[in-house]
Amino acid sequence: MPRVAAAQVKATPDKATPDKATPDKATIDEAKRLYADGEKRFGAGDFAGATEAFKEAYRLTRNPVLLYNLGFVYDKQGDATLALHYYEKFLADAPDSPRLRDKRVEVAARVRAMKAQPEPPEPLPNAPAPTAPAAPASPPPELRHEVVGEAPAAKPIDITARTPDGSEWTLTLFYRNGGEDVYQSTPLKQRLGELVARIPAAVTRDRTVHYYLEARTADGRLVASSGKANAPNVIYIDPAAPPHYYRDETSETMVPPAPPPPPAPVAPVRDRGGGTTALTLGKWAASGGALALIGTGIGLYFASASYARTLEDEALLSRTECQTPPCRVYTDARKDLEATGKRLQTWGHVAIAAGAAALVGAAVLWYFDARAEPRKSPRESPRESPRESIEPALVPLVGPGLVGAGATLRF
Numbered sequence: 332m333p334r335v336a337a338a339q340v341k342a343t344p345d346k347a348t349p350d351k352a353t354p355d356k357a358t359i360d361e362a363k364r365l366y367a368d369g370e371k372r373f374g375a376g377d378f379a380g381a382t383e384a385f386k387e388a389y390r391l392t393r394n395p396v397l398l399y400n401l402g403f404v405y406d407k408q409g410d411a412t413l414a415l416h417y418y419e420k421f422l423a424d425a426p427d428s429p430r431l432r433d434k435r436v437e438v439a440a441r442v443r444a445m446k447a448q449p450e451p452p453e454p455l456p457n458a459p460a461p462t463a464p465a466a467p468a469s470p471p472p473e474l475r476h477e478v479v480g481e482a483p484a485a486k487p488i489d490i491t492a493r494t495p496d497g498s499e500w501t502l503t504l505f506y507r508n509g510g511e512d513v514y515q516s517t518p519l520k521q522r523l524g525e526l527v528a529r530i531p532a533a534v535t536r537d538r539t540v541h542y543y544l545e546a547r548t549a550d551g552r553l554v555a556s557s558g559k560a561n562a563p564n565v566i567y568i569d570p571a572a573p574p575h576y577y578r579d580e581t582s583e584t585m586v587p588p589a590p591p592p593p594p595a596p597v598a599p600v601r602d603r604g605g606g607t608t609a610l611t612l613g614k615w616a617a618s619g620g621a622l623a624l625i626g627t628g629i630g631l632y633f634a635s636a637s638y639a640r641t642l643e644d645e646a647l648l649s650r651t652e653c654q655t656p657p658c659r660v661y662t663d664a665r666k667d668l669e670a671t672g673k674r675l676q677t678w679g680h681v682a683i684a685a686g687a688a689a690l691v692g693a694a695v696l697w698y699f700d701a702r703a704e705p706r707k708s709p710r711e712s713p714r715e716s717p718r719e720s721i722e723p724a725l726v727p728l729v730g731p732g733l734v735g736a737g738a739t740l741r742f
Contacts, residue, residue: 365385488534539566613696638671
């Protein structure tokens, strides 16, 4: 049975994550079980199952030898992009110890060969013979994509990629929850010089998320990929993992910001003159006439009151000072005085009533003048914009608040 490189599973924390605790015995035992399961799946040709088992073992122990196994499995599938990613990560993380020195030299040579040749090179010289048909070779690794290995739960995941200059490729992200069978797809969009697509936070509810990228030409021809449907890249959901999304994105889908609301309509500004000439003259004439009539009526009222007091005083004297007749007599002069007082009283009532009527008419004229269309002053320049008036219009109010008073005298 063909075998991948044996990995001594032990507590070897990743340099990039020194804050992770050293695995306990139970964790190491689980990693050994996963490694054995991945080796068995690889021998049976189940490359997708092998990569998932190796990745889970690596997540538990951070043993860099497992990175070599992952690169080797992707290399066997012809996925040069992911193979290079894990080979280079192995060279960066694996210690330069006598036990791994030969393996490091071998992998370094393989990486140089993969980068130098336009077509995928032959497998490693000591690689086991495949027991399953090899997948079609991928194009040269022109699709630049940084594989995401871990992400926190309940957070979106942004997948980024770059294409060669001048290419007009269309990139599509395919993703699914680890417990689902069907992939969902979304196109990658330009953002700050790179292509980005988002895996929604709702998909990160399980232990893993699977995804792969495809780049196609305008006629639909596949020209590059990162992962495949049967061998996707696996993102492990870890609460301690750093978030992997643009923090300025506030929604699950990257949409352009909403346009600003239109400015509020500005009410037309009335000219200070307002209304028409006839209404303007009429309202002021009616207002002045109403005030004059009411003032006249009040004056006549006080004059008639003066006559009444004079007659009452004389009547009082005729009762208190007359000891023996003949006493004071109600002469014709006093009769004329009484008649004059009554006329003044009558005219006072008429003037007040007429003033009240004129005041009502003035209020009506003020109302219609306020509703009339603004008229433009002849002196206003055609280029001059209307001026905003901040002075309140003087409009009389007619109603319960208007209190009138009248007085009558009895002779």
